[in-house]
Amino acid sequence: MRVRLRDFSKSLPMSLLRAREAVMRQFRPSLGRFGITEQQWRVLRALSSVSAIEVLELADATCLLAPSLSRILKGLEERDLVQRMADENDMRRVLISISPAGQVLIDQAGQHSEGIYAEITRRYGAERLAVLQDMLRELDEVMNDGPLIAESLGLDLGTRTPSPSPRRGRPRKGDEPLED
Template sequence: MRKSSAGGDDDVELRGFSRSLPMMLLLAREAVLSRFRIYLHQFDITEQQWRVLRAVHSHPGKEITELAALTALHQPSLSRILRDLQARNLLQRRQTPNDMRRALITLTAKGANIVRSVTPPFENIYAEMSTAYGGRKLEQLQTLLTELTDTLNALPPPQLDERLKATATD
């Protein structure tokens, strides 16, 4: 929506807060994660640590760069999380035979046990969400979110609007 400013330039009106896509996604994320969080706390696992354990469980033997992409974590954060999980004997790093600088990440028996332990309650949470929200709607939402992610990732990187650059330096 556009409105005219006193200076004659067209100003863009900020969309309503409740229709802000980033805020809507954050609220949805919190609604979903709040269902799982209680089980993670039982094992003293943070959400980011769970993301790593879950990714390594599904994709064993990945390198750190691949794991960072899978978990949407920056490599410095992921390195810290890997160090913490390794210290707790939940995962292990194995050097690759061809290049000792590269490491493959796998779960230990203790890490795999945590994943096995939370799987039944997590699947119950998915069933509860599916019943409450609707199985077809949940599948549609997952499909739409995947399509949105793929579409936005295919766009060129965002560029700072020149008008904003001028305003920021004033």
């Protein structure tokens, strides 16, 4: 039995991806000017808001897979933008913090970032942007509250239908396909 899917233009995951791409397209040239990637910027921004954080907490905060984050941290460490240290209370725990050089980079690139945010706010409207951010935060909370919807619907999640061609790119968090 064939299921009639909603129109592709109404796909929530695709709408979110298109909006993300439209926003990130505004920031990429500035990040490139400072020699950092989007993911590196995410890590530095997260670190600039805390004194130190464990790697797994940082992965969660930045929506990065732990193996990807490890590679990113290695590169940032080589550039002396972040530093690792053992937790004084538990030597098995490793904490990550932004270095003074990393903070300088955040301060410099942040000026560009805030200019871009100001233009986004001008184009979209401060009130609409605030409402959008509130709605996205609420959507995140609702989607993360409770079991997966597929589980609630009683869908069998134990086996996967083989895809016609091998997936490319990085695995996603939890390796779930992005479909509606």
